Amino acid sequence: MTDLLAIWLPLALSWAMMAAAQPVVAAGISRLPDAAVHLAAFGVTQDLAVLVESPIIMMFSASVALARDQESYHLLRRFMLTFSGVLTAIFAAATFTPLGRLVLLHVVGVPPDVAGHAAQALRWLLPWVPAIAWRRFHQGPLLASGHPRLITYGTAGRLAALAAVVAAGTRWPALPGATLGAVALSASVVVEAALATRWARPVIRGLPPGNARGLTLRRIWRFYLPLAATDVMRVASRPVTTAGIARATSAGPSLAAWPVASGLVMLLCSAVMAFQEMVVALAGSGAAEKRVERFVTAAGVVFASVLAVVAFTPILDAYLRFLVRLPATLEPLAAAGVRWLLPLPLLLAVRNLLRGLLIHRHRTSWVQHAMTAYLAALIAVLAAGAWAQVPGVVLAAVATVTAQAVEVGVLAAALASVGRPAAVRPPEVAVGRPAIPTERRMP
Numbered sequence: 001m002t003d004l005l006a007i008w009l010p011l012a013l014s015w016a017m018m019a020a021a022q023p024v025v026a027a028g029i030s031r032l033p034d035a036a037v038h039l040a041a042f043g044v045t046q047d048l049a050v051l052v053e054s055p056i057i058m059m060f061s062a063s064v065a066l067a068r069d070q071e072s073y074h075l076l077r078r079f080m081l082t083f084s085g086v087l088t089a090i091f092a093a094a095t096f097t098p099l100g101r102l103v104l105l106h107v108v109g110v111p112p113d114v115a116g117h118a119a120q121a122l123r124w125l126l127p128w129v130p131a132i133a134w135r136r137f138h139q140g141p142l143l144a145s146g147h148p149r150l151i152t153y154g155t156a157g158r159l160a161a162l163a164a165v166v167a168a169g170t171r172w173p174a175l176p177g178a179t180l181g182a183v184a185l186s187a188s189v190v191v192e193a194a195l196a197t198r199w200a201r202p203v204i205r206g207l208p209p210g211n212a213r214g215l216t217l218r219r220i221w222r223f224y225l226p227l228a229a230t231d232v233m234r235v236a237s238r239p240v241t242t243a244g245i246a247r248a249t250s251a252g253p254s255l256a257a258w259p260v261a262s263g264l265v266m267l268l269c270s271a272v273m274a275f276q277e278m279v280v281a282l283a284g285s286g287a288a289e290k291r292v293e294r295f296v297t298a299a300g301v302v303f304a305s306v307l308a309v310v311a312f313t314p315i316l317d318a319y320l321r322f323l324v325r326l327p328a329t330l331e332p333l334a335a336a337g338v339r340w341l342l343p344l345p346l347l348l349a350v351r352n353l354l355r356g357l358l359i360h361r362h363r364t365s366w367v368q369h370a371m372t373a374y375l376a377a378l379i380a381v382l383a384a385g386a387w388a389q390v391p392g393v394v395l396a397a398v399a400t401v402t403a404q405a406v407e408v409g410v411l412a413a414a415l416a417s418v419g420r421p422a423a424v425r426p427p428e429v430a431v432g433r434p435a436i437p438t439e440r441r442m443p
Contacts, residue, residue: 004295007282010152011143011274017155019270021162022046025184028166029177038177041117044110045182048103048118049125052091054235056084056133058227061359063140064280066220071211073204077137079220083228084133091129095122117178124182127190135193138200143281145203154199158192226368227359233371237378237403244382244399245392250333254392257330261337261393262400264319265344268307272300272349279356293353300349304342311339333393340397347404354411358418366414374407 029038059080067073094100100122104115135154142150165184169175175183245254275296282292310316320326320334358366381402385395 001291001295004278004282004292007143007146007148008274008278008295008299010148011278012271014152014155015270015273017152017159019267020159021185021188024159024163025166025181028170028184029181031170032173032177032180035177037113038117038181040110040114041121041178042181044104044108044114044118045121045125045178046185048108048122049128049185051232051235052087053129053132054231055087055228056080056129056136057231058224059133060136060139060143060277061280061356062220062224062227063137064144064277065140065359065362066213066215066223067137067140067207068144068213069208069210071209072213072215073141073207075211075215075217076220079217079224080133080137083224084130087129087133088126092126095119095126117176120176121178121182124179125186127186131186131189131193135189135196138193138196140277141200141203141207142196143277145206147199147203150199151196154192154195157195158188161191162188223362223364226364230368230371233368233375237375240375240378241382241396241400244379244386245396247382247386248392248395249389250391250393253330253333254396257326257333257393258337258396260320260324260326260330261334261341261397264310264338265307265341268303268310269345269348272296272303272345272352275299275349275352276356276359279353280360283357283360289357296349296353297346300346303345303349307338307345308342311335311342333391336391337393337397340394341401343401344404347401347408351404351408351411354408354415357415358411361418363414363418366411366418370407370410370414373410374403377406378403 025042026039029035029042032038063076067076094103101115101119104110104118105112108115110118139151139154142148162184165187166180169180169184241258242255245251245258248254279292279296283289310319316335316338317331320331321328326334355367355370358364378399381399382395385399390398
């Protein structure tokens with residue numbers, strides 16, 4: 001299992017570092033004038049940016065699965081440039097015209113002072129989508145060639161660039177807080193994209209010629225669009241959950257406690273989010289997949305156990321009281337949310353395992369169908385719980401766990417219908433083995 005750990009751990013560290021970006025920016029904004037307004041504006045800005053980028057997030061998985069030779073690499077790059085270009089054009093149309101402010105005021109419904117700062121900050125996030133698409137595309141060959149540590153180094157460079165911009169912006173204040181946050185985010189992803197490109201070039205030159213999988217642009221579109229829709233629905237589930245809490249019992253306190261509870265759980269779950277791309281890279285033979293399945297399931301159990309230790313010991317009280325400084329009236333609600341979310345690390349680990357196996361088999365439509373089932377189950381449980389007057393935090397946690405279990409069930413049924421692959425040679429993914437000539441070894 002040490003070889004699997006060596007592949008997964010760098011990816012997990014990369015996820016953890018990405019999770020650290022938001023508190024770094026928030027810490028910087030809080031040291032500038034009008035911190036409350038600019039923190040709110042930055043939050044809105046980031047939510048909209050994540051919504052726009054969501055269709056491109058699965059490019060990492062697509063690159064691992066498809067870019068295995070020269071022609072398929074160039075076809076996928078053409079697709080990535082076209083798709084990210086369209087998303088960037090939509091983003092530009094929304095941010096450099098009155099449409100953006102109208103969306104902020106009348107769709108999102110933020111106050112006018114927050115909308116003004118958010119509209120200005122959004123313009124500085126224009127490089128966000130193309131930079132993320134480019135770096136996730138180039139991370140695929142790095143993982144497929146057995147260099148996951150370079151992905152970690154790139155994320156470390158991203159976090160360092162973000163911290164440097166935030167530190168400079170607070171030391172020499174020249175930009176409003178929300179704008180500083182947007183500049184820091186854009187600069188950091190551009191740095192990470194540049195590093196990924198630099199390190200991926202030798203790997204790409206070493207790819208075999210031809211198009212062994214017979215890919216075409218049409219096939220790539222059919223492969224990828226379900227993945228794009230899946231992540232858009234994932235992002236959409238957040239406001240759906242918020243709307244459900246708002247209609248439940250104890251709505252006000254629950255809306256304040258839920259981000260604290262879910263944020264802590266997702267922090268502990270961040271490591272299991274790396275399993276999807278890992279599974280896509282390693283799948284290929286029945287024996288190899290069984291090893292990966294055992295590893296992923298064991299890791300899910302470990303992280304669920306860690307969450308249980310946190311949730312049912314004084315650690316949780318210390319976290320809520322001294323680190324978060326949550327008001328005493330909200331502590332019981334947040335604690336209840338954390339405890340009801342206890343199965344989530346294991347469910348997410350298994351979900352990413354099943355997704356990775358289906359993506360490797362090019363059955364991406366099932367990934368979208370499972371996410372549709374997740375969203376339907378989430379809405380149904382939230383509606384039923386609001387009618388039954390369940391407290392908002394408990395309702396959100398139960399709905400999230402139930403919906404995740406439904407998604408896992410659909411994915412498992414889909415994989416069972418597809419079946420296991422024949423006992424063929426697994427893909428060449430081994431940490432430390434360069435897929436390029438010796439004189440071009442990676443750093």
